[in-house]
Amino acid sequence: MSAYDRLDAKLRHIHALESISGLLEWDEQTLLPADSADQRQNQSAALAQVIHQAQADPEIGTLLDELETQNPEPETQNSADSIGPIIRDARKTYDRATRLPSSFVERHARLCSEAYHAWAKAREEDDFPSYAPYLQQHLDLAKERAEHLGWGDRPYDLQIELHDPGIDTETVDRLFTQLKTDLAPLAQEILSIPSKTAPDLFTGFPIDRQESFLKEVTTSLGFNYKRGRIDTSLHPFCAGNGADTRMTTRFDEDNPLDSLFSSIHETGHGLYEQGLPLDSLHNALGTAAGMGVHESQSRIWENQVCRSRTFWNHYEPKFRVAFPQRLASVSSEDLYQAINAVSRNPIRVDSDEVTYNLHIIIRFETERKLFSGELAIADLPAYWNAQYEELLDIHPTSNAQGVLQDVHWSGGAFGYFPSYTLGNMLAAQLWYAAQAQLPSLDADIGNGNFAPLLDWLRKKIHRHGARYHLLELTEKATGQTLSPTHLLRYLRERYLA
Template identity: 40%
Template sequence: MSAQASEAVPDAYEQLLEHYEQISNVNAANSLLQWDQEVMMPAGGTPARSRQKSALSSLSHDLLTEDRVGDWLDELAGADLTDDQRAVVREIRRQYERADRVPNDLVAEISETTSEALPKWKEAKAEDDFSVFAPILEDLVELKTEYAEHIDPEKDAYEVLFADYEPYLDLDTAERVLERLREELVPLIEDVRASDVELADPFTGEFDVDTQEELARDVLDTLGYDFDHGRVDTAPHPFSTGNQFDARVTTRFDPEKPVDALMSTIHEFGHARYTLGLPREQYGNPLGESRDLTVHESQSRLWENHVGRSRVFWEKFLPAMQERFPQVADATPEDAYEAANEVHEDNLIRVEADELTYHMHIVVRFEIERELIDGDLDVADVPERWNDKYEQYLGVRPEDDAEGCLQDIHWSHGSFGYFPTYSLGSVLAAQIYDALEADVGDVDEKVRNGDFDVIADWLEANVHSHGARYTTPELVEEATGEAYNADHFVDYVTGKYTELYDL
């Protein structure tokens, strides 16, 4: 049902919807500038780009917090609306109430500072020198803490920031899930490391990065990525961005790690496929927007882990890799499957991590972020705290800042509160995958036959097409028939790694 569909749509609703589409278009333009800065913009463009993004952020904030938006929302509070219309009003009201409490000059300052922070992060990482990034990171911590205090001075600041990325699963839920993962995965990781099983790794040596890029396009073609509405580029930190008409992916290549590039590409495909599956007729209103980051991450992790790291995927895709790289001609699908799922003891990099240790990476970031926002950790002390926690949770200690606290881009965006959604989304991916399989039958057989459209179409019908119509708990119930829980994920990884490592 269209957001406008009603026999007697209140004038206030139509005006609100028209106004919100303007806001959506401004935000989309800002996102495109961000994509350009990370992918295409010359290094010297930062001074102008920071002002451009600041201007668009201010304009979006001004539009959203206009008095008439509040008036329209007040008028619609008691109106007779359809379910879809109530969902649209709910989502716009949530955004309005948060934004209305934040001064415009603070919004502009945060936007300008994040644009300036990106090249500082790149420079610090390239030079392996956290001190290059530390001063602007300190500014961002202060700015985002001030931002949270404006929104709700009575709440924990980190809780307010977390709600920017996941407004409908509260921070207590996130903490319970992370605690469950700590309890379940740490002993499993210890058992894996104690195992005598040696997994195969046929992907050793040098793999030309240009050929890897061709292979990345192969995998996107295989999965059904729509290049008429997207493109693939490289970026220091892979990401996906866009809308249902233009959803772009980025990846990165390491000459010694071709499987990592493939998994990164498949991960970002999952994000883009969600975005492209949003209803086009609802572009510019909440029914045409994704349901926040837990759900978004569930789509990328489902494609990456449940599809891309499966045996049957490698049965299907290994020949394409062997055609591009004759040095792996003797590899078997089982060899490739083992290589894609090996638990490495020297696992320092989150985006290259296996499914088990990955969540300990998230725990490290979550705990450090909380300390920073709570004022319990000085920015200057981040590298040492980071290294200590890696040693505690992962049994390894980074030798430098580039592989330590500078490896992720998120803090340069001011994205404090983002990281927990990675684990929340991974948990949800397993729950959705089980619901998918219960509905369409043996998913492995679909992958073996190259029927990826069956998976994509089910996800579009049960997740993507709803946009932000439902809250996160409601959408989980709608798609899976049960409340959000970690049981499916724990069962999945326990079964998979018990079998792989003969535990």
């Protein structure tokens, strides 16, 4: 067996174990009996240990040394060659697995578990000080990780890189500053239009019909239910991979749009996973390019496609067939307004696509200042609230409604938030590129034919896996560098036209 074949077998083994880990997490959030979490923790810990051993297998190091000699310059991100990106990503995983001491991995896992429970309790009791020490430990561990991995002088860059390879703080800062300059006044302008608030129209939508309607929609978008499922969980998510994609949604009889748009959002993630090359899920060619690219795929379907008038011209009659009595008194315009409502909401996950990115910009600036030392953990609540006041004219009435609202930091996931807005920017940029390249795109969507857009995304984004990073992919797909102008244009057209 060649060195490449031996590496390939090891990567397949690691990927199989990692995909099991994903299934354990999915099961935990969908089906796990109430009192069985203790065993799930033991299972996840045992599997994490086994995965780390497999990733740090010294033979992988030897094989990589050999392959890197045979294939010089595997570091070149632009390499069109297949083996280059595979070796590059395998090297990254191997180096990270071997450079992080197992004592660090254990401390981090323990802190994640403790901090999660501390966060949940602090949020419930609106008690930031009880959570602050865990945040401090996570910040310290993130800096320690950066030391181990050779990023000691720029730990926040590493945090961003962990979620979006190829992106750094300076790039995010430049893009977000441009975006914020125009978005802050635009959001205020849209928020001042009274008709943009959500009408209170929806009660008593039977859940079984919500479920069959969203299955009809997500199937027509292209989700392959022969290699996937949709179940329910407290918070919607998409787990698994293209070989077995597990989405979730949640149902509320009085909020049918929530389950529908949650499932459309997760379908966007699922379509990306299902569009990655199935025979390469274990290496860079079948791996997502990062969280930002992933989010662009969920958002383009959720927002640009499925909140559009064109989409609802096709689906409104079907929606009315599914709920004839419930929608009898709802006008078409009311329905469209409800789908595109905008409001001042202190909670990021409940906010609309206009204000959402301001929530993210606040988080990015907060994280950057935490890592630079400009902001102390103890001063977080005051800083947070001041930012919300300035940018969004929102005055959180509690820390539970403010700095305690997100789960991310309890898992040490600093640097994750920027991906959401990078994804929103890319989604809008892809949308206009697709419109330019597919003259019948609007007509197709109006006919419920989503295959042309999906095929375009498959060709421009999905099939490349992690071969290119977000900025490279953006240029290749749209012919332009990543820019917030497309998102701003889209928001103006959608909300001010």
